[in-house]
Amino acid sequence: MAATDIRQRTAVLFIAVMLGHIILISAQVNSRAGVPLLEVVTFGTFAEVQRAASTVTGGVRTAWKGYVNLRGVRAENEQLKKQLADLQVQFQQERAAAEHAHQLEALLGFQRQVGVQTIAAGVIGAGASPDFRTMTVDRGSSAGLKANMAVISPSGVVGRVVTVASRAAKVQLLVDRNAGAGALVERSRAQGVVLGSGEDLLRMDYVSGIADVKPGDTIVASGIDGIYPKGFLIGKVESVDRGAGIFKVIRVRPAVDFNRLEEVLVVTTPPQANAAGGGVS
Numbered sequence: 001m002a003a004t005d006i007r008q009r010t011a012v013l014f015i016a017v018m019l020g021h022i023i024l025i026s027a028q029v030n031s032r033a034g035v036p037l038l039e040v041v042t043f044g045t046f047a048e049v050q051r052a053a054s055t056v057t058g059g060v061r062t063a064w065k066g067y068v069n070l071r072g073v074r075a076e077n078e079q080l081k082k083q084l085a086d087l088q089v090q091f092q093q094e095r096a097a098a099e100h101a102h103q104l105e106a107l108l109g110f111q112r113q114v115g116v117q118t119i120a121a122g123v124i125g126a127g128a129s130p131d132f133r134t135m136t137v138d139r140g141s142s143a144g145l146k147a148n149m150a151v152i153s154p155s156g157v158v159g160r161v162v163t164v165a166s167r168a169a170k171v172q173l174l175v176d177r178n179a180g181a182g183a184l185v186e187r188s189r190a191q192g193v194v195l196g197s198g199e200d201l202l203r204m205d206y207v208s209g210i211a212d213v214k215p216g217d218t219i220v221a222s223g224i225d226g227i228y229p230k231g232f233l234i235g236k237v238e239s240v241d242r243g244a245g246i247f248k249v250i251r252v253r254p255a256v257d258f259n260r261l262e263e264v265l266v267v268t269t270p271p272q273a274n275a276a277g278g279g280v281s
Contacts, residue, residue, distance in 0.1 A: 116229050118152070118265035119143055124168070131198055133176040135159075137264060140167045148227055150267040156233035156255030157181065157221055158264055169266075173258050174234070175200060182224035183234055188212035191222055194234055194252060202235060204250040211248065213240050219252050229267060 119139055127134035139145050141164050151158040151171050159179060163170040172179050177198035184191045190211035192204045207213060217237040223230030233255045241249040 116267050116269040118267050118269075119145070121145075121151075121169075121264055121266055123261050123264065131177060133173040133179075133196065133198065133258065134162070135171050135173060135258075135261065137169050137171060137266070138167070139266065140165045140169050142166050144268055145169045145266055150228045151264050152229070152232055152267060153256055153261065153264050155257070156235065157228055158256055158258070158261065160227050161266065171264075174256070175202060175254060175258060180225070181228050181234065182222040183219050184222040185211070185213050185237070186218040186220050187214075188217070191224075192250070194219065200254065200258070201238070202252040202254055204237075204252050205247065207248045207250055209242065209246050209248055213237060213248060213250060215239060229269070 121137035121139040121143075123135050124138045125136035137151075145161055145164050147161055147164055149161040151160060157174055159171045159173040159176070161169050162172045173196070174181060174194070175196045175198065177196050179196040181194050182191070183194040183204060185207075188211065190207055190213055192207035194202050194204050197203055204219060215237050219234045219237060221228040221230055221232045221234060235252040235254040235256075237250060238253045239251045243249045
């Protein structure tokens with residue numbers, strides 16, 4: 001066992017001595033450029049190490065720069081998305097404001113044309129029950145509103161005031177199943193009564209079976225009920241059928257889209273003046 005250790009140590013010592021001789025010889029031998037061969041070898045070895053280190057460092061630097069740039073791009077994208085969302089919201093707001101201004105302009109023009117006194121009111125609520133079609137407006141007794149005042153819009157007859165508070169009022173829409181209005185066919189002057197059905201259609205009752213009524217005829221308020229101004233538009237005849245008795249069965253499509261009302265006019269002219277005067281004929 002000891003002999004084996006001696007041989008191994010001898011071999012290691014021999015190799016070390018040989019390497020020392022080679023290094024000494026290399027230090028004394030010059031390359032073609034006159035530089036010691038040992039220096040050339042050493043420089044070349046360290047140069048390769050530096051090259052590898054530089055490559056690794058450059059790769060890390062490039063990757064880090066790419067990561068930083070990517071984060072910057074992501075942040076910029078998020079900022080652009082937020083700006084786009086803000087612009088879309090602003091566009092919708094401006095569009096809604098423009099539409100509201102257009103509606104107010106139409107309402108103001110209509111208010112100037114009608115032959116009755118009116119007060120503008122905004123719609124602030126609607127009835128929850130489909131059986132009782134009502135809405136709430138933002139004007140009340142403090143503005144001069146009273147029960148049974150007619151409510152109209154540029155499209156036509158809306159309904160009548162039924163309940164009044166100090167700063168608000170409830171309006172019964174013409175399509176409510178308990179609502180009614182004196183009406184006539186504008187073309188033939190055939191008279192009857194328009195009644196609500198609780199849905200989006202009206203029916204015109206008490207029209208003689210021999211009266212001249214056709215689909216597409218215009219139905220207007222007759223003024224005989226003392227509430228709605230004479231001549232104001234109610235709707236168009238959608239269908240005409242023969243009833244079981246002496247009267248026709250007439251379906252009327254309202255002129256007003258009750259689901260889209262935002263501004264209305266409340267007629268403050270006394271009912272007697274409505275009946276005696278004339279609305280829009």
